[in-house]
Amino acid sequence: MTAATATRLSATDSAPKTKARNRQRWASSRTYISAAIIVLWCLLPAYWMMVTAFRDVGYTFDATPFFTHVTMDNFVTAFSTDLGNHFGRALLNSLIIGIVSTVIALVVGVFAAYALARLNFRGKFLVLGFILGASMFPGVALVTPLFQLFTDLSWIGTYQALIIPDISFVLPLTVYTLTSFFREMPWELEEAARIDGCTQGQAFRKVIMPLAAPAVFTTAILAFISAWNEYLIASQLSNDATQTVTVAIASFAGAQPHQEPYTTVMAAGTIVTIPLVIMVLVFQRKIVAGLTAGAVK
Amino acid sequence: MSEIDADAAASQKLRKSERVKRKGNRTSEDGDSAGLGKGRAAAFVAPAMLLIAIFLVFPALWTLYLGLTNYRLTGFAATHPRFVGIDNYVNALTDSRFLNSLGLTLLFVLGSAVIGQSVLGFAIAWMMTRVRKGVKSVVEFFVLLAWIVPSSVSTFLWLALLDRNNGTLNTLFGTGTTAWLLQFPMQSIIVFNTWVGTAFSMLLFSSALGAVPPTQLESSKIAGAGAWAQLRDVIFPHIRSHVLTNTILITLWTFNTFTPYLLTAGGPDHRSEILPVYIYRLALSEGSLGQGSAVSLIMILINLVIALVYLRILREKKS
Numbered sequence: 001m002t003a004a005t006a007t008r009l010s011a012t013d014s015a016p017k018t019k020a021r022n023r024q025r026w027a028s029s030r031t032y033i034s035a036a037i038i039v040l041w042c043l044l045p046a047y048w049m050m051v052t053a054f055r056d057v058g059y060t061f062d063a064t065p066f067f068t069h070v071t072m073d074n075f076v077t078a079f080s081t082d083l084g085n086h087f088g089r090a091l092l093n094s095l096i097i098g099i100v101s102t103v104i105a106l107v108v109g110v111f112a113a114y115a116l117a118r119l120n121f122r123g124k125f126l127v128l129g130f131i132l133g134a135s136m137f138p139g140v141a142l143v144t145p146l147f148q149l150f151t152d153l154s155w156i157g158t159y160q161a162l163i164i165p166d167i168s169f170v171l172p173l174t175v176y177t178l179t180s181f182f183r184e185m186p187w188e189l190e191e192a193a194r195i196d197g198c199t200q201g202q203a204f205r206k207v208i209m210p211l212a213a214p215a216v217f218t219t220a221i222l223a224f225i226s227a228w229n230e231y232l233i234a235s236q237l238s239n240d241a242t243q244t245v246t247v248a249i250a251s252f253a254g255a256q257p258h259q260e261p262y263t264t265v266m267a268a269g270t271i272v273t274i275p276l277v278i279m280v281l282v283f284q285r286k287i288v289a290g291l292t293a294g295a296v297k
Numbered sequence: 298m299s300e301i302d303a304d305a306a307a308s309q310k311l312r313k314s315e316r317v318k319r320k321g322n323r324t325s326e327d328g329d330s331a332g333l334g335k336g337r338a339a340a341f342v343a344p345a346m347l348l349i350a351i352f353l354v355f356p357a358l359w360t361l362y363l364g365l366t367n368y369r370l371t372g373f374a375a376t377h378p379r380f381v382g383i384d385n386y387v388n389a390l391t392d393s394r395f396l397n398s399l400g401l402t403l404l405f406v407l408g409s410a411v412i413g414q415s416v417l418g419f420a421i422a423w424m425m426t427r428v429r430k431g432v433k434s435v436v437e438f439f440v441l442l443a444w445i446v447p448s449s450v451s452t453f454l455w456l457a458l459l460d461r462n463n464g465t466l467n468t469l470f471g472t473g474t475t476a477w478l479l480q481f482p483m484q485s486i487i488v489f490n491t492w493v494g495t496a497f498s499m500l501l502f503s504s505a506l507g508a509v510p511p512t513q514l515e516s517s518k519i520a521g522a523g524a525w526a527q528l529r530d531v532i533f534p535h536i537r538s539h540v541l542t543n544t545i546l547i548t549l550w551t552f553n554t555f556t557p558y559l560l561t562a563g564g565p566d567h568r569s570e571i572l573p574v575y576i577y578r579l580a581l582s583e584g585s586l587g588q589g590s591a592v593s594l595i596m597i598l599i600n601l602v603i604a605l606v607y608l609r610i611l612r613e614k615k616s
Contacts, residue, residue, distance in 0.1 A: 141593030145356035
């Protein structure tokens with residue numbers, strides 16, 4: 001009698017349990033399926049770029065979704081200057097412009113942020129508001145005045161005409177992010193350092209900077225990406241000698257006048273994207289933290 | 298980053314209490330904790346302020362003047378712009394092309410930022426709370442990748458995807474020779490911008506969801522709350538300020554983005570001519586720099602209004 005009840009109980013008990021487990025399993029596999037769809041959705045264009053970049057030009061419009069007719073020719077064509085393209089030069093330009101503007105923006109930004117975080121002065125919040133307001137200006141609105149300014153200075157076609165706007169575009173965010181970072185560091189740090197006999201300069205160099213290095217580095221990555229990707233200003237204020245990669249890609253000339261050189265552009269696009277892919281792979285966590293830091297606090 | 302007001306208020310409060318605490322033993326009335334001194338602090342801030350002032354703020358203000366002239370890209374008016382008063386502004390505000398552009402911009406911001414990026418970003422972030430860590434970082438990686446690919450590369454990828462003849466989409470779905478960019482220009486740039494920009498919303502919501510206390514989720518589950526009720530009553534109150542920050546930032550970015558120009562160039566027949574594209578075509582393709590500057594200034598003003606509304610909401614919420 002007791003045994004019978006027990007079996008009956010367990011029988012009625014286990015049915016909903018399996019059902020619940022099944023439902024849970026279905027819910028979790030549904031989540032993973034969705035995750036796969038998201039990855040596909042984000043990846044599809046980039047994947048297609050790679051497939052086309054490595055495909056023989058005669059099979060440009062072949063719809064096979066795998067790597068077929070693999071060749072490196074497109075990469076060679078991308079760097080060739082026969083058709084008036086200067087991709088190699090543009091790559092070097094972008095590298096120079098990206099590095100120089102990142103370094104300057106960071107040096108200038110670190111000092112400004114340190115002073116803003118460590119010192120209360122009248123109008124400080126006006127300064128911060130000014131910086132933030134400036135970060136919201138639409139780039140396209142600034143092209144005309146910058147064009148006029150740089151024409152007057154005869155800077156069109158020089159590196160500084162591209163470097164300086166890159167700096168002023170990333171500076172507001174750099175200063176803002178670093179200020180919120182410095183503000184979180186305890187004030188006692190410098191005090192302790194000075195008690196130990198450091199000068200103010202030494203306290204900053206030897207105590208604050210090493211601690212701030214990760215934040216500075218994260219900001220530098222974001223600044224470099226922003227400079228590397230800048231298109232609008234560069235498309236108007238550069239010439240053949242100072243053209244950046246983003247502009248070079250948009251204006252790639254092919255062998256046929258009215259035919260987009262798809263495979264060559266895809267190869268060039270792959271080359272431009274690779275440094276960014278590596279950066280994200282290596283610094284993903286830092287980038288994620290840096291992007292959300294300012295907004296979350 | 299746009300929570301400056303909240304930040305400022307909070308740190309002011311903090312500093313005040315610290316000042317009170319320290320008053321006895323050190324001279325920190327002016328809040329100079331690092332012993333920088335006013336002069337040096339000014340010297341530290343000056344280079345950044347100068348760069349921003351000369352190359353960002355001054356050009357923005359300069360559009361006010363340029364908008365009052367007939368400055369052109371080429372010809373006589375390029376070297377000798379003439380003062381024309383507020384003609385450009387009147388023209389802009391009464392021009393049906395401007396009003397059309399404004400309407401399209403509104404649609405673009407609503408569709409791709411407020412709805413597209415926010416909803417998709419939240420959905421992904423929400424989903425990622427239930428998967429293994431490895432899966433989460435893989436998904437994050439690819440979403441992030443879509444965001445940081447240079448715009449001239451990503452638009453080219455989308456051109457190939459949406460191409461009329463032999464485009465990837467037409468091949469995959471057998472939709473023949475549908476000219477997506479010509480038949481559905483607005484839809485195309487909205488989907489494109491959602492694809493590009495979802496990363497920020499996702500990351501922001503991810504970190505916001507991480508801060509929701511799991512015990513509250515558990516107890517609401519035990520109390521029998523469905524997914525929707527849980528979302529509304531437990532999660533939303535925790536992430537409300539993030540939703541606000543996110544909405545305002547992506548609204549501003551989307552409002553200002555020029556990238557769709559590389560996909561549709563505003564066409565066909567101005568059907569995807571959002572404001573930045575309108576300004577670009579007006580000023581640089583058609584050469585009317587003066588008229589373009591007038592519209593630029595209007596656009597900057599709209600930006601400022603959005604930012605002010607945001608700061609206002611934030612302040613009200615805090616007090």
